[in-house]
Amino acid sequence: MIGANDNHRRAVTGSASFLPAQPHKPGTAPLVVGSRVRCTLPHAGDGIIYAITGTEDPASVRTLGNGIVVQGGRAFVDVVWSNGNRSCGVPEAIVRTVQWTVYDSVADHNEVKAALAFADQTEAQQRDEATTAAQAHAAEVERLKIAPELAALETGDDKYSGKLAAKNLRKQLKAAFPGxxxxxRNPYHASVNVAWTDGPTTAEVEPIVSPYKGGSFDGMEDSYSRSKSAWSETFGGADYISTAREFSDALLSRAIVTVLDQYADRFETRPEVSAEDYRKGRLYAFNVPDLFTAHGCEDLQSLIRQQAATMTGEA
Incomplete structure (x- = not known):
């Protein structure tokens, strides 16, 4: 990426180059074909305006709510970005917001032509990649349908409600961990909850559960992204799948003994600790002498939980 004040570096993409100049005060630079712009959004960066419809009217542009809402302007611009993306029909009012910068510098006809040629090349490549991915996806769906090791699993049109996924998960988990x-459970649409006591660790169950996950939540973008996997298309999936492993008193007692044995040299007298103490959270206040984490002294509650998570046991 090129900074707004970097007048010495030239970003070359394909045969198109983008050389930003010092920007005008926001909202005052004229918009013409060839105007160099910059946008902070992820798909953008440095770019060139290659088409304008309407007549610009910068004096009419207004911002409301500290720039959250913009209005005014009578022009729309098409921009080709240095990464090969395009943005078409962007309102003039948007171009004059704080996320955008319009530079003094104007690209000539050859630069605009080269930038558009690179965008065409990028779009063609993306179409080819999408076609290849779709073909591979379809082939994998067909393979899964006839795979002999998966013959016990059901297929159907109910792909993402979680019902088909729950049926097949029950079968797979029973076969993988008999006893x-x-x-x-499929408590509501597109959700599956898996719970068990002792038995396998969560790390052992996750490889069976994960293929049914229909996507993931992006906390940074505050959005859910669905992934169209061949497995979910064939055997069902759900947007939200959770796993919850409970510990019996017997497994907790084993974990307690293991932890106390491991850190026996740190205690003058071996503590008397029970599974009930753990369940009531009493051990958060019981620190292990001279055992520290980034957050302070390590406590027995956390150590026992971590130990129990690695141990298998009969339900």
């Missing part, structure tokens, strides 16, 4: 009772 362990799993609760696999």
């Amino acid at each position: 362990v009772r799993f609760s696999v």
Whole structure:
């Protein structure tokens, strides 16, 4: 990326180059074909305006709510970005917001032509990649349908409600961990909850559960992204799948003994600790002498929980 005040570096993409100049005060630079612009949004960066419809009217542009809402302007611009993306029909009012900068410098006809040629090349490549991915996806769906090791699983049109996923998860978990009772519920649309006591660790269950996850939540973008996997298309999926492993008193007692043995040299007298102490959270206040984390002294509650998570046991 080129900074707004970097007049010495030239970003070359394909045969198009983008050389920003010092910007005018926001909202005053004229918009013409060839105007160099910059936008802070992820898909953008440095770019060139290659088409304008309407007549610009910068004097009419107004911002409301500290720039959250903009209005005014009578022109719309098409921009080609240095990464090969395009933005078409961007209102003049948007171009004059704080996320955008319009530079003094204007690209000539050859630079605009080269930038558009690179965008065409990028778009063609993206179409080819999308076609290849779609073909591979379809082939994998067909392979999964006839795979002999998956013959016991059901297929159907109910792909993302979680119902088909729950049915198949029950079958797979029962086959993988005989004797362990799993609760696999579809409490509401596109959700599956998997719970069990002792038995396998969460790390052992996750590889079976993960293929049914229909996407993931992006905390940074505050949005859910759905992934169209061949597995979910074939055997069902759900947007939200959770796993919850409970510990019996017997497994907790084993974890307690293991932790106290491991850190025996740190105690003058071996503590008397029970599974009930753990369940009531009493051990958060019980620090292990001279054992520190980035947040301070390590406590027995956390150590026992971590130890129990690695231990298998019969339900």
